[in-house]
Amino acid sequence: MAKYYVNRNYTAKEMAKANISKNSKKKGGFFSTLKFIFIMGCACVLAGIASLQLYLSSLPPINNLEQFKPNIVTKIYSSDGEIIKTFTAYTYEKIELKDIPENLKKALIATEDKNFYRHHGYDMTGLARSTVQNLIAGHVVQGASTITQQLARVLFLNNERTFDRKLKELFIAARIEKTISKDQILEMYMNNVYLGAGAYGVEGAAQIYFDKHLKDCDLSELALIAGLPQAPSVYSPFNNMDLAVKRRNQVLMRMYKMRYITKDEYTQAKEEKVKLAKMPQYYTTNKAPYFCDYVMKELEKLGFDETEISQGGYKVVTTLDYKAQKAVNDAIVNNLRNYGLTKDNNQAAVFAYSPIDGKIIAYAGGKDYTKSQYDRVTQAVRPPGSSFKPFVYAAAMEKGISPNDMIEDRPVTLGKWSPHNYGNKYRGKIPVYTALMVSSNVCAARMIEEVGVRSVIQTARVLGIETPLEYDYTIALGSNGVKLFEFTRAYGAFANGGFVVQPYSVERVETSRGKVVYKAPKTKVSHQLSMNTAAEMTAMLKTVMTNGTGRAASIGKPAAGKTGTTDDNKDAYFVGYTPNIVTGVWVGNDDNTVMSKIVQGGTVPALIWRDVMKVATEPYGKAEFNYPEVQLIPFAAGSNVKIIGGDDNAEKPKEEEAEKPVNLDEVTAVTPADVVKNANKKNTEPAAVTAPVVPKPAAPAKPAAAPIPVPMAVPESLH
Secondary structure (H helix, E strand, C coil), X not given: CCCCCCCCCCCHHHHHHHHHHHHHHHHHHHHHHHHHHHHHHHHHHHHHHHHHHHHHHCCCCCCCHHHCCCCCCCEEECCCCCEEEECCCXXXXXXXXXXXXXXXXXXXXXXXXXXXXXXXXXXXXHHHHHHHHHHHHCCCCCCCCCHHHHHHHHHHCCCCCCHHHHHHHHHHHHHHHHHCCHHHHHHHHHHHCECCCCEECHHHHHHHHHCCCHHHCCHHHHHHHHCCCCCHHHHCCCCCHHHHHHHHHHHHHHHHHCCCCCHHHHHHHHHCCCCCCCCCHHHHCCCCHHHHHHHHHHHHHCCCCHHHHHHCCCEEEECCXXXXXXXXXXXXXXXXXXXXXXXXXXXXXXXXXXXXXXXXEEEECCCCCCCXXXXXXXXXXXXXXXXXXXXXXXXXXXXXXXXXXEEEECCXXXXXXXXXXXXXXXXXEEEHHHHHHCCCHXXXXXXXXXXXXXXHHHHHHHCCCCCCCCCCHHHHHCCCCECHHHHHHHHXXXXXXXXXXXXXXEEEEECCCCCEEEEXXXXXXXXXXXXXXXXXXXXXXXXXXXXXXXXXXXCCCCCEEEEEECHHHCEEEEEXXXXXXXXXXXXXXXXXXXXXXXCCCCCHHXXXXXXXXXXXXXXXXXXXXXXXXXXXXXXXCCCCCCEECCCCCCCCCCCCCCCCCCCCCCCCCCCCHHHECCCCCCCCCCCCCCCCCCCCCCCCCCCECCCCCCCCCCCCCCC
């Protein structure tokens, strides 16, 4: 059927009516959308308000603020369950704001919160800056807390570094600001802030540190107290006077810049010497005080706030072996006394850790914490003498030199340096391993000339020695100062097949309700030394303990180590290891004066090491090193035997370019568990107690000449 379309001419009136109808539909749709958005917006706002009200209702009440008093029950445990420190003893003396010296109020405000009297509980500028940093990091790394926020945290919150806790801190701070005055806030803060050494509040700190009331403290002492809240254990003058003074001077400078004090007052207070009171007995009764200080610093690095840790009721489980620690404490006291080293100036330090997983087993930064809190494990930089020689020989082994190669034990001159052996005794041509065993100085000098200073420094670096080393031949004899912590760590690579392991102290942290807020991650290790070199070094260092300068350290189990004594007997070391434990010992005088001639690496340090390791290695029986056998030949000859130092006029080898030092915090986590045989088995018997060692697999067999007697022990080198 056909369709017909009819054209029609609409009138103007009809057209206008149609347009009005069309526009009405458009306007109706637009207003409907606006209505929907408005309703949804209101719903979101109401939901937000309801959520906020619900969140605010979960915050702790802030009633009876004035009645607060710290409740401290945090404890630090050893790995075997012994309580080694508790924070239950404390000094808390409340003082009214009117009785607090004006200089202390100004010092705290200048240091902690310069806008205190202008903000409403939080500083927007600091908050914005810290928020950006925290968002970048993905977690709370920067606080920017005002005095009010710090008070909120101390009174009501825990130490969890989360965005939720930070948000609660802001809301509670705002509530506090609306509830009490600024002066009341400042008074409460100054009465409750933790200031180290068991002191809560500024009056308690004055009594603990200076044995006087706050009103009797001068500007210098008040500035020192004001510098403590940021990190009480770090800046405590009981722990580190140098850092405490440096922090005090920073506080004084801020006061001067804010015109709270004059230039003359600043200068006079800065030059004033700190006069400390005797440390309170309860603060020193913990069973591993130097270790506990180290633990507190590690917790701060992990993001924990010291104030909250000390009074938060936490259970801190550490890696410490309490039996081994007790052996350390006893060994230091007994052996120093036996050698007449009874003066306060006569000191010793011990550091022991597992080369397998990095757990710190024992730690003593000195002989008496009550008299000196200076940590000689991590702070003292003292030359190790001949105990540095293994790093020279390790660099040589990595370059293909064998323990059975020959080296000239006769005088040598390198530039203006002419080292000599102890007693000017020289043995002529001897095997490399014998040179290390008898601690020949001239052989160590010839070896560093052979392999190059750069190679030796690089070897020490990648194994964990971070202290700057001089580019000089004399480092072969340990002329460069090192820290006992890193020096002992570096020996660990010889014990576990060339792996470098980062020591750690904190296993986990629990709240009072048992919630784990921190657990140690998998140990980070990196393979920096070949298995063959580790085996050869262990073989050579075993002979030091059986026939060389370290015989006094023998424990009747497979062990290796090296003695070290510096010029004029100012420092004496013994660093040694079994498959499970590496222990370093230092003995010396704090003022770097000469000790008795009988105090050498092979005497007091070796005896301390022996007494410690007898106890520390008990759980492992006579564990063996899981290394391929290396045959040590008393005298080797033939075309395959290298002779080092045979021609003093020969052209010197060119040194290789040093590689970039390894950052131990960036290496990939691996597990060298297969390196050590019987490492985790307890009370196992070894197949033998002999000192095995191996030819390099790639090297051809070296024919041996008629054996000659191996030189026996000689006094330790003094250079």
